[in-house]
Amino acid sequence: MRILHTSDWHLGRSFHREGMLGHQAAWVDHLLEVVASERVDLVVVAGDVYDRALPPVDAVRLADDTLVRLARSRAAVVLTSGNHDSAQRLGFSSRLIDAAGIHLRTDLTEVGTPVLLHDVHGPVAAHGLPYLDPHAVAEPWSLPQRSHEAALAEAMTRVRRDLAGRRGTRSVVLAHAFVAGAQPSDSERDITVGGVSRVPTSVFDGADYVALGHLHGPHVLSDRVRYSGSPLAYSFSEAAHRKGSWLIDLGARGEVHASWIEAPVPRPLARLRGTLEELLADPAHTWAEGAWVEATLTDPGRPLQAMERLRRRFPHALVLSFAGSRPALGARPASPTRSRRDHEVAHEFLVELRGAEPDPAEVELLYRAVDACCDDPEVDTLVRDPDQVAVR
Known part of the structure; x- marks a missing residue:
C-alpha cells in the first residue's frame, strides 16, 4: 500500500500578518498532483488541519474543497484532529463523510477502532488517534497520571488489543504529539502538561508505521516513526526546513520504504544580520530580494527609518530587530x-x-x-x- 504522510496544514494561518491562504491552496493543488502521479492509495493527515479551533470562513471553504477533491481521487483519507483543531467542529458529520472514503477521527470513544483498507497483500488497519489532551482523558480513561505519555500509552493499548484480533493485518497509526528525539520550532503551540510533554518512541511499539504530527520540521525517529512536518513555513525558525511529505510503501509483511516528496516553496525565508548599510549594499544578499526577510541590525545605534530603507531593497521584509551594544528598551537601570x-x-x-x-x-x-x-x-x-x- 502506498501512503502519503502529511500533517499540520494550519489552514487559515498568517505569516507575520501576511495571508497564507493562497499559498495553502497552491499546496493543495500539489497534494492532489502527487496523489495522482505517485498512485497514492492512502493520504494520512496527522492533526492540525486548521490553525485555530474556530477557523475563518475562507479556511473552512478551502478544507471543504480539499476533502471533496480527495474524495474524487484514487486515495482514501484518514485525518485526525490536532491541538489547534476543535475536535467537535472538525469531526462534524464524520459518519456520513466516511462513505466518501474520507475518514475523520476526532472522537476519543473511537480510539482502538481502525479504518480497514485492503490491497493485493491483504488488510491494513489505520488507527487515527486524535490529539489526546491528558486533562480531558485522565478521568474517562482512568489514567495513572495526567501526562501525554500516559494518554498515548492507553491509546496504544487499545490499538494493540484491536490488532491482536486481526492476525496478518498490517497497521498504520496517526498521532499528534511531541515524541522524544525531535526538535521543535517557534511556531508550534506548547502542549506541556505538568512540565512534561515528550513521549518515548517505545509507546508506539507494535505498529508497522507511525505518522506523527505537531512538529513543523520533518524528523526520522526510526524507520517506522516519522514526522512529516508542516507543508509551509510558519515562522522564521523554519527557514532551514525542507518542506514536503513522506511517501511510504508498506510492504506485504509490514516493511517500510520511505521517500521524500518536496513541497513547492511559494516564497523563501531569509534571516539576515549586519549593519543597515551592509544589508543594503552586500551583493551576497541579492537572492533574498524576493524572500520574506527577518533582519537583525548590528548598528551601535538605531538608524532612522530602518524598515522603510530595508524595504527598498527587500520589499517583503517583515521583521526587524536590533542587536547593537545599547541596552534593550525598557531594561531596568x-x-x-x-x-x-x-x-x-x-x-x-x-x-x-x-x-x-x-x-x-x-x-x-x-x-x-x-x-x-x-x-x-x-x-x-x-x-x-x-x-x-x-x-x-
Whole structure:
C-alpha cells in the first residue's frame, strides 16, 4: 500500500500578518498532483488541519474543497484532529463523510477502532488517534497520571488489543504529539502538561508505521516513526526546513520504504544580520530580494527609518530587530536613580532608541509634545537649551 504522510496544514494561518491562504491552496493543488502521479492509495493527515479551533470562513471553504477533491481521487483519507483543531467542529458529520472514503477521527470513544483498507497483500488497519489532551482523558480513561505519555500509552493499548484480533493485518497509526528525539520550532503551540510533554518512541511499539504530527520540521525517529512536518513555513525558525511529505510503501509483511516528496516553496525565508548599510549594499544578499526577510541590525545605534530603507531593497521584509551594544528598551537601570521629570524621560528614551543625541530643533519639538500631553496646569516650562534640565 502506498501512503502519503502529511500533517499540520494550519489552514487559515498568517505569516507575520501576511495571508497564507493562497499559498495553502497552491499546496493543495500539489497534494492532489502527487496523489495522482505517485498512485497514492492512502493520504494520512496527522492533526492540525486548521490553525485555530474556530477557523475563518475562507479556511473552512478551502478544507471543504480539499476533502471533496480527495474524495474524487484514487486515495482514501484518514485525518485526525490536532491541538489547534476543535475536535467537535472538525469531526462534524464524520459518519456520513466516511462513505466518501474520507475518514475523520476526532472522537476519543473511537480510539482502538481502525479504518480497514485492503490491497493485493491483504488488510491494513489505520488507527487515527486524535490529539489526546491528558486533562480531558485522565478521568474517562482512568489514567495513572495526567501526562501525554500516559494518554498515548492507553491509546496504544487499545490499538494493540484491536490488532491482536486481526492476525496478518498490517497497521498504520496517526498521532499528534511531541515524541522524544525531535526538535521543535517557534511556531508550534506548547502542549506541556505538568512540565512534561515528550513521549518515548517505545509507546508506539507494535505498529508497522507511525505518522506523527505537531512538529513543523520533518524528523526520522526510526524507520517506522516519522514526522512529516508542516507543508509551509510558519515562522522564521523554519527557514532551514525542507518542506514536503513522506511517501511510504508498506510492504506485504509490514516493511517500510520511505521517500521524500518536496513541497513547492511559494516564497523563501531569509534571516539576515549586519549593519543597515551592509544589508543594503552586500551583493551576497541579492537572492533574498524576493524572500520574506527577518533582519537583525548590528548598528551601535538605531538608524532612522530602518524598515522603510530595508524595504527598498527587500520589499517583503517583515521583521526587524536590533542587536547593537545599547541596552534593550525598557531594561531596568543597574542602580536606583533619582526621580526624573517627563522631559528627561522622553529625552533619554529618544537617545536610547536612536543611539545619538537629538538636535536642538528635535528637542524643542519633543518637549512641546510632552507639554501638550500633560494635564497638570503647572507644566514644566520649555527650556530651549538641550544641555539644561527643564525647570518650572
